[in-house]
Amino acid sequence: xxNDLRLRVPTAADGxxxxxxxxxxxxxxxxxxxxxxxxxxxxAATSVVAEAGGTVAGFISGHxxxxxxxxxxxxxxxxGESGRGRGLAGRMLDAIVDRPGNEWIQHMETTITEDxxxxxxxxxxxxxxxxxxxxRTVWFDRERHFNGSHDSxxxxxxxxxxxPLLRAVGR
Numbered sequence: 001x002x003n004d005l006r007l008r009v010p011t012a013a014d015g016x017x018x019x020x021x022x023x024x025x026x027x028x029x030x031x032x033x034x035x036x037x038x039x040x041x042x043x044a045a046t047s048v049v050a051e052a053g054g055t056v057a058g059f060i061s062g063h064x065x066x067x068x069x070x071x072x073x074x075x076x077x078x079x080g081e082s083g084r085g086r087g088l089a090g091r092m093l094d095a096i097v098d099r100p101g102n103e104w105i106q107h108m109e110t111t112i113t114e115d116x117x118x119x120x121x122x123x124x125x126x127x128x129x130x131x132x133x134x135x136r137t138v139w140f141d142r143e144r145h146f147n148g149s150h151d152s153x154x155x156x157x158x159x160x161x162x163x164p165l166l167r168a169v170g171r
Contacts, residue, residue, distance in 0.1 A: 005088075007095040010040040010049040010059070017056040018049070018078070025078045036061075039075070045101060046072055048092045050083060057083040060092045070106040071159075072096065077110075077122065089122050094129070097161060107159030111139050113151040120156075127158045134158050 010018065015037035023030050039047055039061040050058030061075040079088050097105050108126070112119040127134040139155035142148060 004053050005057070005083075006051045007092060008049055008051060009044050009099075010047050011044065012037055012041040014049050014056060014059075015040045018059045021056050021059055021080055022076065022078045024080065028076055028078055045099070046096060048095050050079075050088055050092055052082065056080075058088050058092055060089070060096060062096060064104075065109070068107070070104055072102075072105045072108050074108060074110040077119070090125055090129075093122070093126050097130075106161055107157060108161065109155060109157045111153035111155050114154055115151070123156050123158060130158070130161045132158050132161050 019033045019036040046062040140153040142152040
């Protein structure tokens with residue numbers, strides 16, 4: 001997979017493949033196909049598709065938080081079976097942040113359930129690569145926001161992020 005892997009900006013034509021990928025990655029919450037089409041079009045600049053052999057092998061959706069325009073919110077990270085254990089998710093996060101036009105990203109946020117060790121490892125590793133801190137706070141509470149039907153979502157806030165130029169000179 002590493003030889004033919006391509007990280008790129010998604011397009012609306014990727015929407016259904018992304019929808020199918022997310023459905024094949026439990027316990028990710030599936031959204032409507034229409035939602036994935038909007039993510040691949042309206043939020044393309046802050047999302048990424050990993051393509052291998054013409055197939056969508058990974059996807060990250062993200063968007064700029066309107067009230068904090070220097071912050072990227074990562075909505076979902078999906079890596080298909082063939083891409084797991086290869087550092088693909090981390091490479092996709094880096095691809096979004098390092099993409100020309102995304103220099104405005106100084107912080108990254110996401111929400112993760114407490115027991116999702118793989119996601120915590122991903123975002124802790126990202127913070128480490130960027131020389132940033134990761135702060136945890138309860139964002140959506142199990143009882144208050146989900147009426148007991150979903151585990152609490154913990155907000156991970158990472159930043160400030162070092163720029164690619166600073167990383168290149170070892171800072």
